[in-house]
Amino acid sequence: MHKLQDFVTAWAIEVDALVKRFDALTAVDGISFSVTPGTCVGLLGPNGAGKTTTVEILEGLQEPTSGSVRVLGKRWADDPEALRARIGIALQETRFYEKLTVRETVTLFRSFYPGGTGVDRAIAQVDLGEKQGARVGKLSGGQRQRLALAVALVGDPELLFLDEPTTGLDPVSRRGLWDVIEGLKARGRTVVLTTHYMEEAQRLCEDVIIVDHGKVVARGSPAELVAAFGGEQIIEFEATPALSPEVCRALPGCSSVRARNGTVRLSVRGLAEAVPALLRAAETAGATLVQLSTHASTLDDVFLNLTGRSLRDEEGS
């Protein structure tokens, strides 16, 4: 048992000025952050942003070039085996032995941990009870990710690292996995999640760290980030002929204008003033609005405003 004091006084994770270089490439470029025990933190960013490298250093799988890392109050150099017993990991993709069954795989991993949950419980937690006798090779993508999660859970970890747990899954499987992760959060585990799905971070994380080109570009709760960087509302429209950016920028409450493939995207403070103004501007310019939609801004919009790139563009690349 760990003393209550450990949880009260210590950060679950402390990262200070972390740098990781591979030859000419700097994957992590001076990242610092800390994680409160019992929370779910999302590392958000496009592929190649340095999320996985950061997480693998936290997991003790890679050595940092410089900077320091403390996990559960310990350094990796001190007692790696004891630390490994206290964390659970789901890598971005692990190909478990295809010829083994779900149950055999979880049992194997259970044998490495001094303590831990029962095999049955780990399988039940990820909802794979019906598939426990199935060979890993016969599982669907979503079921494989659940297996990876069961394997991460079987040591009853205090800290859980999930590296893009839902990448490549269909929306139904993704929602299913979110339910499982929410269940874990309800049991008070600290979770570090990397993702490039904004919806995922918004739904699961209390705290989001946005990473781009190896640096932290913003940090806060999803609501704080949206309020600070998202504008409050987003208007997307298409006009023929197109309206000039100057006209758009002059609309009341407009904080940013981006045009892409003919669709213009405006961040505005209030729809009540901006939409009528937009309609008037179109009329003045003699343009017809082909399409018009609005939504409350999301983390996706935050990312776009911060980096000028959409996370969705990075998918599948």
Add this chain to the structure above:
Amino acid sequence: MSRSHPLWQLFLMRMRALWREPSALFWVFVFPLLLSIALGLAFRNQGAAQLTVAVVESPGAAEVEEALRSTAGLRPERMELAAARRALSGGKVALVVMPGPAPGLLVDPGVPEGRTARLLALDALQRSAGRRDALVVAEEQVSTRGARYIDFLIPGLLGFGLMSSSVWGVGWSLVQMRMGKLLKRLVATPMRRSHLLLSFLLSRLLLAAAETAFFVVFARLLFDVRVAGSLVDYGLLSLAGALCFGGLGLLVATRADNAETANGLMNLATLPMIVVSGVFFAASNFPPWMQPIIQALPLTALNDALRAVAIDGAGLAGQTGRLLLLAGWGAVSFVLALRLFRWT
């Protein structure tokens, strides 16, 4: 060891992966069986090997044909001279006999069958011309077990099989685990790395024992090949070989992280030995200057030791040098591999 001991669980993982993988079982058991059947048939000792001899159509051909037909081991066939020459150069006949008052022979002395046919045919012709033997020689016909090609081949194939299954079984599995990030996932747990490697060696030993038993049984049933020495010694040698080559497999797999590199390295490690280490023919066929290298190779040591036990009935005591050589190769590979091994 309890059922939940990590070493037992890792060992189970290895064995299950093998038993549930038909292609792995094919390469370990079926392939050597098919190979030995094919080679055993190709090089079988024909009880009454018949050498075909052409008798050129001419007056007197009938008498000559009759004389040759009554000689054991010769099978005369009448043909025109041109056809006979073609048959000789095509290897279809061993000898061409041209009957006449002064009979002639056409033969290629570089071909062993030609030399044998010449001796037999000359003898038959002389006898039919009235020659009397000056000596009566007593002759007893025996077929020595252990002197056939298949007796030579089986221990070599066992050595070859042990090397292939060990190098590929250990090396290829590890590279696949690295490629699928399973190695990385395993070392992120508190698992002891030595347990993983030990599980590979233990499953290898079990498989090598099964492989050896299988070889002994099928060689006996199919070809009546027996092990002259002790079966226990034969088995122990096989296990030593499997451990040595398991170490080599580990060394080959230390850094490779893609299938092409792994394939290349494993072929590089095994193919030369398959050629020079006396699997299909004796290593002594290679020139003397190559012998120091060939004799230092682990497969040569294993094959020679297996043959010494199987054919000459030698004991393990006489094989100390070869066992030390195997142990040396295994130990050096293992230690180097542990130093260089890339887990992530």
